Amino acid sequence: MKYLALSFVAALVGLPALAADRVAVPRPANFVSAEDWGSRPDPIPDERRHTPQFVTLHHAGVRWTIDRDPVEFIRNMQAWGKRRPEIEEPPRNTFWADLPYHFLIAPDGRIFEGRSLDYEPESNTKYDLAGHLGVELMGNFEEQRPSPAQVESAVRLVAWLVAKFDLTLEAISTHAKVADGQTSCPGRDFNRYMEGSPSQFEKWVGQVLRGEELMIDLGPPLEEGPTELITESTKPTE
Numbered sequence: 001m002k003y004l005a006l007s008f009v010a011a012l013v014g015l016p017a018l019a020a021d022r023v024a025v026p027r028p029a030n031f032v033s034a035e036d037w038g039s040r041p042d043p044i045p046d047e048r049r050h051t052p053q054f055v056t057l058h059h060a061g062v063r064w065t066i067d068r069d070p071v072e073f074i075r076n077m078q079a080w081g082k083r084r085p086e087i088e089e090p091p092r093n094t095f096w097a098d099l100p101y102h103f104l105i106a107p108d109g110r111i112f113e114g115r116s117l118d119y120e121p122e123s124n125t126k127y128d129l130a131g132h133l134g135v136e137l138m139g140n141f142e143e144q145r146p147s148p149a150q151v152e153s154a155v156r157l158v159a160w161l162v163a164k165f166d167l168t169l170e171a172i173s174t175h176a177k178v179a180d181g182q183t184s185c186p187g188r189d190f191n192r193y194m195e196g197s198p199s200q201f202e203k204w205v206g207q208v209l210r211g212e213e214l215m216i217d218l219g220p221p222l223e224e225g226p227t228e229l230i231t232e233s234t235k236p237t238e
């Protein structure tokens with residue numbers, strides 16, 4: 001009874017309006033579970049447990065070419081994280097028991113499950129990691145453009161996470177915003193969709209949350225920005 005009264009008052013002042021306008025958001029269809037791609041994480045210490053509060057977007061920062069295999073890319077990243085103490089110089093020589101990101105999105109739109117949502121991510125930059133869910137898009141958007149399928153998967157994944165953890169659109173951010181001055185990640189050709197309030201990306205997520213048809217138009221290349229589409233990027237000829 002007490003809760004009923006509280007929620008009635010909250011409704012009067014408009015507090016829970018956001019959640020009330022939302023439809024149930026399904027997990028995106030092109031999802032590849034950690035088990036399905038053969039993830040082999042080490043245990044993460046309990047002190048790294050967190051409560052998800054933000055969804056933070058990244059790019060890999062490595063130019064993608066069409067000869068690459070996303071599964072191999074992820075397996076190599078996971079193996080590298082565990083070998084950092086042996087192969088990296090300080091301060092990058094910390095042990096990463098699992099992938100630094102919670103999800104990784106391939107140019108074809110497949111969403112690979114990474115680190116467990118129960119644990120904070122890893123980073124080579126300095127910011128308070130607790131609460132952040134890291135979503136990485138493969139590619140380097142300083143040099144190439146994301147594919148429509150990849151952006152659509154990012155939007156549907158972020159909408160699913162926002163709904164699942166009852167977050168607001170303000171919880172959606174980028175690595176460059178949370179680690180101010182330390183990185184341009186996720187690159188200028190993705191950051192363009194993250195600028196303004198609400199940003200284009202937030203508008204797309206809002207369409208999914210309201211159960212509307214998702215209308216993604218990536219627009220023309222930026223002036224002086226990359227023109228190469230990630231799904232057409234080939235290795236340089238020697």
Ligand SMILES: [Zn+2]
Pocket residue numbers: 057058059175183185186
């Ligand atoms: Zn990043």
